[in-house]
Amino acid sequence: MFETGLLILTRPVPVLIQRAQQILTEVSDKVSQTLYVHIHPHNAAHNHNAAFSMAPLPCNNAFRDLMTKLYSSNSSVCQHLDVYVLLGNVTNQNLSPHLRYNFPKPYDIVLTDSKYIAQENSHQNSLFLETVKSHFNPCNKNVILQTLSDIEENSKSLAEETEKSNEAEDVMLKSYKEVVMGGTFDRIHAGHKILLGEGCLWAENRLVIGVTAGDMNRKKVLPELISPLERRVKDVQHFIEVVKPELGHWVTPITDMYGPSITEPGLQCIVLSEETKKGGEMINKEREKKGLQILEQQMIGMVEDACHNQYEEHKISSSSGRKRLLGTLINPVKPNPSIPDRPYVIGLTGGIASGKSALCKRLEGLGAVSVDCDKLGHVAYNKGTKAYDEVIAAFGEDIVAEDGEINRKKLGPIVFGDPDRLKLLNSIVWPAISDMAKEKLRKYSEEKREVVVLEAALLLEAGWDNLVHEIWTSIVPREEAITRVMDRNKLPREEVEKRLNSQMSNEERVERANVVLCTLWEYDYTQQQVRLSLGFLLFFLSFSH
Numbered sequence: 001m002f003e004t005g006l007l008i009l010t011r012p013v014p015v016l017i018q019r020a021q022q023i024l025t026e027v028s029d030k031v032s033q034t035l036y037v038h039i040h041p042h043n044a045a046h047n048h049n050a051a052f053s054m055a056p057l058p059c060n061n062a063f064r065d066l067m068t069k070l071y072s073s074n075s076s077v078c079q080h081l082d083v084y085v086l087l088g089n090v091t092n093q094n095l096s097p098h099l100r101y102n103f104p105k106p107y108d109i110v111l112t113d114s115k116y117i118a119q120e121n122s123h124q125n126s127l128f129l130e131t132v133k134s135h136f137n138p139c140n141k142n143v144i145l146q147t148l149s150d151i152e153e154n155s156k157s158l159a160e161e162t163e164k165s166n167e168a169e170d171v172m173l174k175s176y177k178e179v180v181m182g183g184t185f186d187r188i189h190a191g192h193k194i195l196l197g198e199g200c201l202w203a204e205n206r207l208v209i210g211v212t213a214g215d216m217n218r219k220k221v222l223p224e225l226i227s228p229l230e231r232r233v234k235d236v237q238h239f240i241e242v243v244k245p246e247l248g249h250w251v252t253p254i255t256d257m258y259g260p261s262i263t264e265p266g267l268q269c270i271v272l273s274e275e276t277k278k279g280g281e282m283i284n285k286e287r288e289k290k291g292l293q294i295l296e297q298q299m300i301g302m303v304e305d306a307c308h309n310q311y312e313e314h315k316i317s318s319s320s321g322r323k324r325l326l327g328t329l330i331n332p333v334k335p336n337p338s339i340p341d342r343p344y345v346i347g348l349t350g351g352i353a354s355g356k357s358a359l360c361k362r363l364e365g366l367g368a369v370s371v372d373c374d375k376l377g378h379v380a381y382n383k384g385t386k387a388y389d390e391v392i393a394a395f396g397e398d399i400v401a402e403d404g405e406i407n408r409k410k411l412g413p414i415v416f417g418d419p420d421r422l423k424l425l426n427s428i429v430w431p432a433i434s435d436m437a438k439e440k441l442r443k444y445s446e447e448k449r450e451v452v453v454l455e456a457a458l459l460l461e462a463g464w465d466n467l468v469h470e471i472w473t474s475i476v477p478r479e480e481a482i483t484r485v486m487d488r489n490k491l492p493r494e495e496v497e498k499r500l501n502s503q504m505s506n507e508e509r510v511e512r513a514n515v516v517l518c519t520l521w522e523y524d525y526t527q528q529q530v531r532l533s534l535g536f537l538l539f540f541l542s543f544s545h
């Protein structure tokens with residue numbers, strides 16, 4: 001197996017469209033990480049000379065179909081491969097004599113379907129390899145050349161037929177000096193690659209790309225798991241630089257749907273998907289108002305996600321990608337030498353009404369035991385304890401109920417909404433809860449329990465991460481939490497918001513968590529996440545005894 005490969009395809013585009021999946025399946029047995037794909041026009045390859053030379057490939061709808069087919073096959077048959085369809089030579093103009101690819105990773109293997117490369121002919125092979133190396137850099141010192149199995153077998157008539165029909169209909173695509181598009185571009189997937197690839201095809205001089213930032217991402221599915229803006233901007237830049245190195249680009253954050261599309265006078269075209277179609281109309285209205293050239297609209301279709309499950313979208317989407325992170329290890333676990341190896345302690349935290357207790361019950365159902373710090377918090381200042389006297393001294397006799405216990409329903413409204421008073425209460429109660437939690441952990445250690453879940457809403461705020469081996473957090477959108485608490489605690493919205501505002505945000509928790517769970521959807525979907533996360537942990541623990 002090789003990490004990085006360069007695939008040079010020389011057969012007619014219609015044949016490649018039919019065989020894309022087959023080719024990528026074969027290649028994915030040989031290449032494990034990154035694959036650069038160069039489409040070499042068959043006329044140039046049929047010159048009976050094994051030397052490789054860069055030649056232009058017409059930019060038409062057949063090529064667009066091939067690019068789409070390659071990326072969608074990538075997402076269905078070889079998801080582990082990061083595929084880049086190279087576009088530097090796909091043009092209806094003269095090919096730049098300076099076209100050279102500078103890949104971020106050196107390739108270890110060159111694979112080709114060329115008929116003129118024969119396993120046994122070493123002279124032809126080395127000529128081909130040497131000439132390839134002069135156009136595609138860098139490559140591994142020991143790079144090898146291999147041919148693919150004959151994909152044209154049984155497909156000659158098909159090739160002839162498709163070619164004939166394509167020749168008849170396939171017009172050259174027009175191109176534009178400057179093209180614009182926008183998106184979230186969270187963890188670049190096949191759908192993004194098709195969109196960006198289209199942008200690269202339409203643009204002659206410059207591709208301008210707006211990457212959503214700030215509030216624009218708030219309403220998306222699992223916004224907390226969207227990768228950081230800098231990462232997304234870099235990924236887009238990286239993609240363009242790999243596939244079309246000579247194309248100028250400007251990748252910039254946008255905080256509204258317009259971004260540079262209504263300020264750049266040189267833009268001529270906008271690339272849109274079904275989802276952003278409406279935005280295209282609005283952008284043109286704004287450009288018209290400003291006296292700027294109206295943008296021609298180029299639409300791309302949605303790509304089916306062959307691997308989606310019942311909880312995910314049918315099209316390839318970042319939302320599905322983020323959902324697939326739930327229950328998995330999103331941040332590596334750092335060893336905690338301050339606590340014994342066993343029991344293995346999961347710190348389960350999460351905002352108000354994020355479903356921590358329900359998750360705990362599910363984990364118990366799968367064999368874990370738990371410590372509920374919320375409950376410990378309620379007994380921490382029972383009558384007769386040290387904390388009881390301290391709380392009354394701090395908050396006055398008014399908070400004492402008729403039975404002599406502290407009335408939490410009175411204490412709650414006093415502390416939520418007043419950070420100083422909440423801090424005071426926490427400083428009294430948290431040490432008492434922590435002592436009780438440690439006592440419980442000791443008991444579980446004596447009982448030789450394997451996995452304990454320490455459930456604490458404010459685990460991170462209290463600095464109790466030193467009591468646990470890893471941190472799991474449950475998240476639900478803020479609106480969902482508000483609805484749940486209004487319903488559960490019969491509190492008015494503003495009281496609920498005060499409570500939420502007194503806690504860490506989901507984003508802050510996710511940043512520090514090893515595993516993220518979300519209880520927003522169906523029962524079975526939450527159960528699937530819990531099974532995945534605990535299953536993985538138990539598997540890991542079985543090797544670390």
Ligand SMILES: CC(=O)SCCNC(=O)CCNC(=O)[C@H](O)C(C)(C)COP(=O)(O)OP(=O)(O)OC[C@H]1O[C@@H](n2cnc3c(N)ncnc32)[C@H](O)[C@@H]1OP(=O)(O)O
Pocket residue numbers: 350351352353354355356373374377408409411412415422425426429430433455456457458459462464499502503
């Ligand atoms: C470090 C920890 O996580 S310990 C566990 C949390 N407990 C504490 O921090 C102790 C201080 N809190 C308290 O004494 C009580 O929560 C009171 C008096 C403030 C309010 O009591 P009640 O109205 O009965 O609310 P209750 O204790 O059920 O908590 C309700 C929600 O408030 C939130 N909450 C509790 N304490 C705090 C706090 N100190 N700061 C911010 N939010 C808090 C929790 O998220 C909880 O919701 P959840 O169970 O869905 O996560």
